[in-house]
Amino acid sequence: MFPQQGKAVVVAVVVSHVLLIAGKGLAGGVPAVIMFGDSTADTGNNNFIQTMARGNYPPYGRDFAGGLATGRFSNGRLSVDFVSEALGLPPAVPAYLDPNRTIHDLASGVSFASAGTGLDNVTAQILSAMTLTQQIEHLRQYKEKLRWGKGEAAANHIISQALYIFSVGTSDFLHNYFVFPIRGDRFSLPRYEVYLADAAAEAVRAVHRLGGRRVKFVGLPPLGCLPVERTINPDKPGDCNEMYNLAALGFNARLKRVVKKLNWELPGAKIEHVDQYSLLSDIIAKPWEYGFENSMQGCCGTGYVETGILCALDDALACDNADKYVFFDAVHPSERTYKIIADAIVNTAPHVFH
Template sequence: MTSLQCTRWFLVMSLVMQVLLRGGGAAAADKVPAVIVFGDSTADTGNNNFIQTLARGNYPPYGQDYAGRVATGRFSNGRLPVDFVSEALGLPPAVPAYLDPGHSIHRLASGVSFASAGSGLDDITAQILSAVTLTQQIEHFKEYKARLRRAKGDATANHIISRSLYIFSIGASDFLANYLVFPLRRYRFTLPEYEAYLVGAAEVAVRAVHALGARRIRLAGLPQLGCLPLQRTINLARPGDCNEWHNMMARSFNHRLRALVWKLNQELPGAQVVYVDQYRLLAAMIAKPWEYGFENSVRGCCGTGYIETGVLCSLDNALSCDNADKYVFFDAVHPSERAYKIVANGILNATSHIVN
């Protein structure tokens, strides 16, 4: 190699190293330090174990495929989407519950769930099953932020709060429980009015966490509510079929939520609010389960699979299926771990600009 070739090689390698170093520095600076979660049973990793409520999943068959076959309080046979998101971002494979006294603030610094099964965007929804309201979840977040400052110092706490990924997975109970089953809000709101009310509540919640320092925020839309096994079962007009009116409600609400996301991105300084199309993800699995490796998308694995959720799954434990991986749903309302992992991939794709 001539001296000229050596010089060129050195210059090229120097440029390559600068690019790699700059890229590595950017990745380190942009790394997500924690996943912070608000929501309902689709995101509750065990908070309801520590409050007085019937909405619990801390008994078999829940957790039958979780590490150690432990029923942690997650409404699934295994992990939830937020757990898979955390793992994919290089964080712990399970997001701890804030109300679990066994978790120190140092453990919670890399991820925390404030979610409570039975909660909703409407605080009255949470009162039906004595869940933690969304308003109280945000108060817990304020408390968490103060604890972080005391334990980690202002600089580290500010970094965690400002760079974390925030996930809101909530809203189904507002329609299924509050508006349809227990018509607490039907006496006050028409359906379009209630949708607008819920979107307003979502806006208040996002603005509240943004004011506390959150920037990367993901809002999950509603799934096909009418195609949940329980909704098929109680569809009196066409038993066994999806309730298309309930699906229409979900689509209408999701349309409003998308508009809210656009508005928030325009108005909140530094905000990166992303809508997660959960409806499309689950609809695809339900319509063509075989394309995703499932055999059944009509009923759940737990019990008969048609009506059981919560404590009813425990009562019918002996009837539960042997392999939940074959089912889109684990109980009559909640997806299986495999389906949740697909939802998690959707969340990650929606946040693909995040560098890890």
């Protein structure tokens, strides 16, 4: 018999070996993770365009390697970074617009996302973000750069076998439809949900036309339960805004139907919807079951309204340990929450990786 300490070491080694094998099997030869979306997916692109929607100042990035504020709206990494690492790829996905990155740096993963954008191209205009249409155009450019830098065969392999992730739509409702009467005057809420679902479908079709096949589309979170929306809830301040949550549920239901249709329509496509709404709703309702202490406030500032530059202005008020908070600012998850979302992305329909 082994001494108790020896047993622990053996078990740890066996578990690590099993996880390593499982990780390699799950990846199924995925050569790159390619990201589209908004501030939940932007790893630094907005640093290089004229916009106020930036996260390249403290306290953002304080738990990132080197304590660097990279432009990620998080105290550390985003879900895309954790997905990349889970698939045996680099632990941080670079931003496409970063001039310090070569095509060789981007070959194993890249984010085209831009904080403040939406499925509706009008949404991006509010904060001067890159539209989703522009992000798709950057994918086309990326494909050409791969051909020049890696060769035709390698480029085709990366494009066809990469995992494409979309995380977008929140700003369409919160910045566009509900806050500014840009679309609210033209569309009823159900019609706008249809409009956005159609835009999501066209984005996936555009990726497919460029050669992409493996797609994960992350659904909307419970919009009304974001700390800032609780704070400004006109009916019940401090409670979730149920109208916003119903809007998210309505869009997610349409998105699921779109995904089902696209899998039938597009040859070779493997597209899956990731149910972020249910996951975050459960975390927010029962934070202690996930190891959190606070699901109603963000870590930065007072936690009630601060995001973006407001977090920097109230940096001194930031919490000591962001791991105890579901949200890092009043809109965006903490790194620990992003990790949980990443696990859901990886574990939803793992056949997509094969």
